[in-house]
Amino acid sequence: MWCWGANSHGQLGINVTSEQVEKPIKVARECDCATKKIACGGGHSLLLDTDGKLFSCGWNSRKQLGYEKESSTFQRVWPLSGINFTNIACGWDFSCGVTDDNFLFVWGSNSHGQLGLPKNHFPEEVNPTRLHVNACSVSMGLRHTAILNSKGEVWITGCGRHGQLGLGHDVLQSDRFKRVPSLTNISHVACGQNHTVAWSNEEKALYVWGDNRHQQLLLMTDKYKHIFKPEKIDIDVKQNVRKLISGWTHFLLWLQDGSLLTWGKNNCGQLGNTNYHSGKIFNVTLPGNRIVEDIAIGSEHTLCLADDNTLWAWGWNEHANTGTDIKENYVYVPSRVVLEEPTKILKIYAGGAHNFIITDASIKYANNPPESNEKN
Template sequence: MGNWERTGLRTITSLNFFSFPSLSSAGPISLLACGGAHVIALTSAGKVLTWGRGTSGQLGHGEIVNCTLNPKPLTSLESYFITYVSAGWSHSGFVSDTGCLFTCGDGLFGQLGHGDYRSLCSPVKVSFFVNQHVAQIACGMRHSLVLLKDCTLNQVYGFGSGKRGQLGISKDRIKSISLPEVTNGLEGVEIVGINANGDHSAALTVDGHLYTWGRGYNGLSDAHLPQRLGSSMCFTQATLGWNHGLALTGDGKVFMLGGNKHGVLSDPEKLSPAKQLPDSKESILDKVPGLDGIKVEHIAAGAEHSALVTENGEIKTWGWGEHGQLGLGDTCDQTCPVTVSLGYILNGAATVRVYCGSGFTFATVTPCILC
């Protein structure tokens, strides 16, 4: 960690202060995807490395084996330039620059999209999209979403478990599907980002509107079709946990959706439960407290914890801390954002990004010479 200023490479560290020297030779990391207990790293050269739990084949190395603290290149995709990756509870997705989609891992709920319920230990191309150009995949606990490129009609697809409405394909309860089906209710709007976690799904439009569907927050009924949050605010990023969601506005304010389990969002005594808008099932977003005068640039949500990065490169975390995932040197829960010490002062000399898995957190630091 100490020599990142000299190497010019993006340093990656967990908030429990493990570093990963083996990633340096892979080149700068452009994106991390954190799942239930595995991590996918995407380099700026379009290469992929994975590590963590592999008991369902989610690491993609052709075997059912764990790969702890030793990131391993995904050789089966070396002939492709990968542009996007996503990690679910125990499955993984990879998108190439030509719009091909590959999935592997747990397929017991159809979340791999291959028309069956088999698990796979190596990435396999999803043939359903062979004549389409996939832009993104979002892997949830037992379901997946896909966003097509340059498409405003039939642009989002879902597959896997749909018991809580997280696929958005029908007003009726659907147990699971193994082939992609169109997510309804997004016709006529241009989607630029999708997100999935737990039994929740979300989509962000080009003009900053946020749609959510799936399991209801704070005891509200499940939404089986996408519903636009009733807000005049313009959002630039959204992220989901198991019981909550976060949304970031263009002017750096963070809002939250969902309950206060483990203090994941805020002090329950200071915030009332999410309310319903008149004649609507949409939930009102509450502003995250303790951030007055602070501009936020990046947000992330784990199972029941949250993290953000300020414009000055500070990382703040809060919520469930049982596994040390808040990076604060203890295993306590936190009800409000607390600053994490990285052991050195950035002074704005780097770009910091933070990524949350179910019970762990990673940060990437890019020195200014690469900014």
């Protein structure tokens, strides 16, 4: 496991706190099982291993680690031992895990009801608590949470001041999960800073709601500054989506044919180009016509794995978020991230201003991956 980026709270798990780690370095872990998934919050990280056990490190101001003290190394979340988790997610200062029977555990900040727990009965900082809701997948934003259940329904909770709950002008906050009534057959859902998006593979349709001040919802801001109920947007995509992911104010749509669409705010180069028109969809292409193998997104930066095992990044770089050789605060086009020990990259993760990748040390490359010199 390798990491880089912001580390002011020890969120990289390398047993030290620092402003940033500029280049990918190894993370030492004492664990018998391989890593299944990592989720990154504003200043904390969760790790799920292949046995379903949870670990966490970093910022713990709101108990978002699931235990009492802050840690700069990945520590077992013992209050949740004995529970088999299959998925995890992080918000700014709150966290959750989905169990193998599709129950949802939540912990951390509940300041705006983003954990779906009644504020009259729970404190603003919550220890791990199980909810009686069905959750197949979950996404967390700055102060709201959306879950997708087995019926393809979207349920949502938290702050809705910008319309990000999608429940209308009259529901600007909720401390219980409520169904977004107009949505069915949804396959993907993603929360941004103050907005939410959903995609239906069955309909080949995009739905958007919440803050639109940067035209991140693809509607004109003079008429639609905030959208309080889901709007169906025709983006002329006639295929299934592999991933729909959101940063603070921009999106990435990774399509079945491997193409990558992006739109939203572009002040930091988070769209992978120098165009500042935020109401337009762009097609991101990697140098040498490489094919996208996987994609991950932070608050304002992107990490991308190509099919030739090369790693690329772009966007906000103030805390060395991208891990590239570029020293400026913004990286406007996909730029190479180089590992000291070229090995097979298995998985990539990003969030906030930090990143993790998982590699297979048994598969090594002498210098560069096959054919990478011809494509650079």
